[in-house]
Structure formats: C-alpha cells, structure tokens
Amino acid sequence: MKNFDFFPFFREQQGEKNTSERESFKLSGYGESKKGDEAHGSINDDYFLWRPDLGLAAICDGLENNYESNSASAATIRELPLLISQLDKSGNPQQRSEQLRKIILDIHKKIAAREISARGFTTLSAILIEKDREAIIAHTGNSRIYLIRKKQIFILTIDQKRALMGIPSKDRDKTLRIFASAASIEQIPKNLQENYQLFIRSSMSSVLGAEPLNLQITQQQITRGDRLVLCTDGISDHLTLPKLLTLCSGKNPESAVRSLIEEPGDIEYNRYYPNDDKTAIIVDVN
Helix, strand or coil: CCCCCCCCCCCECCEEEEEEEECCEEEEEEEEEECCCHHHCCCCCEEEEEECCCCEEEEEEECCCCHHHHHHHHHHHHHHHHHHCCCCCCCCHHHHHHHHHHHHHHHHHHHHCCCCCCCCCEEEEEEEECCCCEEEEEEECCCEEEEEECCEEEECCCCCCCCCCCCCHHHHHHHHHHHHHCCCHHHCCHHHHHHHHHHHHHCCCCCECCCCCCCEEEEEECCCCCEEEEECHHHHCCCCHHHHHHHHCCCCHHHHHHHHHHCCCCCHHHHHCCCCCEEEEEEEEC
C-alpha cells in the first residue's frame, strides 16, 4: 500500500468561519466536525471544506472508519477546490454542472486507482453557489443537504441507504439488529432478504472509490435569506426534520452548527448504536 499524506481540514472541535461577497449577495458560514464514540472507532473520518471565495461547501464521510477511508475523504477535500477553481465560468449552469460531474468522476477514478489516496471509500455532499443565484449540488452517499427558506425545511439530496424502505418504522430496530448480526443471507428471514441485499450493497454502491458510482448532480435556485445545511449521517440519522429545523433556526451559523453537533437526537431506533462522527456546515445567503 502506498502512503499518502493527508491533512486535517478543520477537524475535530475546530471550526471555520468565513464570509465572502458573491456579486449580488454575500455568503457567510461556519463548519465544524466532532469525533464520535470510541465504540464507533478511533478515527474521525469526516472531512469538510467551506470556501466562500469559491462559493463551495463540501462534506466527506469515510466508509469504514480506517486509514484508507480517512485518506479517501481527505484527498477528495484536498482535490475538489483545486479543480473547481479552474472551472470555466462562462458557460450556463447546465454546462457548469457537467464540468462539476467530470471533476468528481475524475477524483473518484483516482481514488479507485490509488493515485491520490489509499484504497478507501468516502461519501460526498457538496454545493457550489454560483454568482447568478444558481446552486449546483453534487451528492453520493448518505450525508444530507437541506434548504431552510421562510421557516420551512426542504431536503435537497436523497439518502441512498434504501435498505429499510418498505419496513414499518416500528420494526426497524429489530430489522437492523438482524442485518448487523447475520453472517450470511441464509440467516435472514426470506421476507427480508431483498432488503438485506440492499443493506449489503448500499454502502458500496454510492461512494467515491467503488463501482458502480451513483452520483447525483442537481441545480437549485437560491435567494437572499436562504440557509443551506450540510451534515453527515451522524447528525441526519438522529434527527427528525422538525427537530433539525428548530436547531438551525434563530441562531447564527456557528451557534446552529454547535447545536446540531451537540444534540443527542430524537429518533428512537438510533439508541442501539454508538454515536457516529458528526460534521455540519451552515451557509447563509445574505
């Protein structure tokens, strides 16, 4: 295995607070990351980036809580702003969206080939805020991007963990424990085997560094007064939407991020699992 240098971009208990003029509006934001319980692992494999000069916010969450995935997360955060700074800004939003897709696919291929990191896997949720009030969203994995507008919250990305789709919420505790303890599909009840196959595949089918990659590129109009929230599943898996909206409202970005990171959560089934690493960025469009 090659050794790759990687850097702690605004890591545990450190924050990054920046403001930038983006032509017709001003962006201000804050990001922070906090390591989860020791039961989750010894490494915080979340990395994040807030570059207001580029209008860029991004979060990566390594898949397996080890050196390789940590390296993949760090390499993505290191490469992304370097490549985005070279984007052709003369094109329309659709053309720039395709350029962003190519950039991320290039990073994905380099991670898979061990050119810029060890052979690890990482999720990515990123938003690029353009001068013409168009935001380009890139997403793969299970982190989340939300838009808060006029006291309402909207989900801008899809959680690609689909293993529990169709299972009543009251049965999800038991189902997750069955999946986690099974050594093979033969140990899974027949009515849950299709979900179990999704459970096994989902973590590998939507991460940078693994094929097939399910990369979503979408566009979103933004306006003054909008608040954008990016967070890893260590936060989104533990909070209902009303709770998340409450924690993100009526505070400046730094205070809101701290509230998200310190909140234990209000989703019942997660009481069985160790606290994951928690990372969040909040960006205000002023």
